[in-house]
Amino acid sequence: MRLPLLALLVGGPAHGYELKQALENLLGAAYPQPNVGQIYVTLGRLEKAGLIEGEDVEQSDRPNKRIYRITAAGRETVDAWFEESTAEPRVRDEFFMKLALAPHTGTANQIALINKQRRHYLNTMRDLSKLAAGEDRENRVAQLLIEGAMLHLQADLDWLERCQEELE
Amino acid sequence: MNQDEPSGPIVRAAGLVKTYRPEGAAPVHAVRGVDLTVARGEFVAVTGPSGAGKSTLLHLLGGLDRPDSGALWLDGRQVDGYREARWAELRRNHIGIVFQFFNLVSNLSVADNVELPALLAGRSPRQARAARGELLDELGLTGKENSTPGELSGGEQQRVALARALVNTPTLLLADEPAGSLDSKGTREVLRLLARFHQRGQTILLVTHDARMASAADRVISFFDGQVVDDAHLGGGRHRPEAGVADVLKLKG
Numbered sequence: 001m002r003l004p005l006l007a008l009l010v011g012g013p014a015h016g017y018e019l020k021q022a023l024e025n026l027l028g029a030a031y032p033q034p035n036v037g038q039i040y041v042t043l044g045r046l047e048k049a050g051l052i053e054g055e056d057v058e059q060s061d062r063p064n065k066r067i068y069r070i071t072a073a074g075r076e077t078v079d080a081w082f083e084e085s086t087a088e089p090r091v092r093d094e095f096f097m098k099l100a101l102a103p104h105t106g107t108a109n110q111i112a113l114i115n116k117q118r119r120h121y122l123n124t125m126r127d128l129s130k131l132a133a134g135e136d137r138e139n140r141v142a143q144l145l146i147e148g149a150m151l152h153l154q155a156d157l158d159w160l161e162r163c164q165e166e167l168e
Numbered sequence: 169m170n171q172d173e174p175s176g177p178i179v180r181a182a183g184l185v186k187t188y189r190p191e192g193a194a195p196v197h198a199v200r201g202v203d204l205t206v207a208r209g210e211f212v213a214v215t216g217p218s219g220a221g222k223s224t225l226l227h228l229l230g231g232l233d234r235p236d237s238g239a240l241w242l243d244g245r246q247v248d249g250y251r252e253a254r255w256a257e258l259r260r261n262h263i264g265i266v267f268q269f270f271n272l273v274s275n276l277s278v279a280d281n282v283e284l285p286a287l288l289a290g291r292s293p294r295q296a297r298a299a300r301g302e303l304l305d306e307l308g309l310t311g312k313e314n315s316t317p318g319e320l321s322g323g324e325q326q327r328v329a330l331a332r333a334l335v336n337t338p339t340l341l342l343a344d345e346p347a348g349s350l351d352s353k354g355t356r357e358v359l360r361l362l363a364r365f366h367q368r369g370q371t372i373l374l375v376t377h378d379a380r381m382a383s384a385a386d387r388v389i390s391f392f393d394g395q396v397v398d399d400a401h402l403g404g405g406r407h408r409p410e411a412g413v414a415d416v417l418k419l420k421g
Contacts, residue, residue, distance in 0.1 A: 115398040118390060125383035126402050129359075150380055157379045161217050164392060 001034050001042050003081045006074055009052060013069040016040050028142025030131045043068055051077055099163065110167050114160050125153050176244045178340050178371045179206035179229060184238035186224050198224035199235070200394035206373060211366040213374045213385035221394040222375045223344055229373065230265050230342050231255035243339050260289050264333030264341045268348035270325040272317040278304070279313040282331045289336050303331040307361065323354030330361060341365070343374045347381060359384050
């Protein structure tokens with residue numbers, strides 16, 4: 001969450017709660033939002049690292065709030081983040097391990113594992129469809145996130161089919 | 169329709185087998201001993217790789233193809249011995265079918281495409297018109313009555329096909345890759361409509377290779393090499409936390 005918060009601060013100074021709201025508006029309901037505590041902790045660390053600086057602003061009726069702005073070092077960090085290419089999604093490591101090791105243990109059946117995993121993916125797909133239907137159509141970022149997740153799932157399901165073909 | 173067993177399953181199949189024997193080629197064992205029950209009001213998706221035999225299964229259930237062996241009951245009556253004429257009557261009155269390529273009559277208007285099966289089923293022109301008007305309205309096709317299928321987008325044509333399939337309020341709706349030739353918007357539209365008719369109690373059997381479509385059903389049957397390899401109820405059962413995109417995609421940082 002460090003880098004997304006930094007990137008938001010490039011747009012202008014903000015306090016913790018504003019950043020939380022900006023993340024929610026941007027990503028929609030499908031993306032599990034950090035709670036406000038996590039955001040304050042992360043902001044504290046970013047400040048300690050010199051990537052942002054905070055300033056207390058007095059409020060008459062409430063405790064002071066701390067407004068953060070990005071530093072030059074922070075900007076460099078954000079630029080470097082966009083500059084570097086992003087690692088591709090991981091190989092299905094844990095499930096693949098189970099599938100590979102099942103014959104060695106004698107306790108698990110590969111086809112049963114595949115069927116179980118397929119059910120899990122289909123249920124996740126169903127949850128995502130519900131989220132997509134509930135999400136604001138106009139929030140294109142949120143819709144695209146969900147669509148991306150669905151396409152990954154479709155690929156995972158296709159791969160399960162391949163496993164079934166080979167192993168049955 | 170069946171007086172004896174009105175609350176029995178809509179579909180019951182036992183030991184269905186279908187083998188195609190193309191000339192000069194190896195026989196294709198499309199369906200290899202399938203037992204299947206679909207309860208009233210269920211929305212079932214049959215999914216699997218292409219060539220798994222799932223379309224053949226749908227064709228057997230709709231009488232578009234005959235099994236080599238096995239027994240089949242639709243809404244309580246045994247139909248596996250039916251000849252073509254009785255199947256045609258059964259389909260007209262009790263089974264709606266939607267295909268990947270719509271199969272509309274290209275030189276008839278949208279209105280006529282939808283009314284024709286109602287008229288063939290013995291309803292009066294006035295009743296047919298009323299049913300057609302209601303369905304086209306429901307499917308967002310008001311104003312397209314006089315168009316021919318060729319003048320419509322794929323998504324619109326599939327909605328006309330859906331209206332045609334539903335005009336005689338069938339006991340069972342069969343859908344064979346209904347979004348297979350549609351773009352993502354058309355796909356969403358078809359899914360939304362299937363879900364809506366299902367909510368009103370329509371029994372649906374959907375054949376698809378698309379997991380997104382399949383996950384709209386309550387129950388997903390995985391078909392593989394002519395056989396059922398898994399039969400899963402979705403969403404129900406034990407409580408599971410709802411998944412978000414982060415279960416699938418991970419943002420760095």
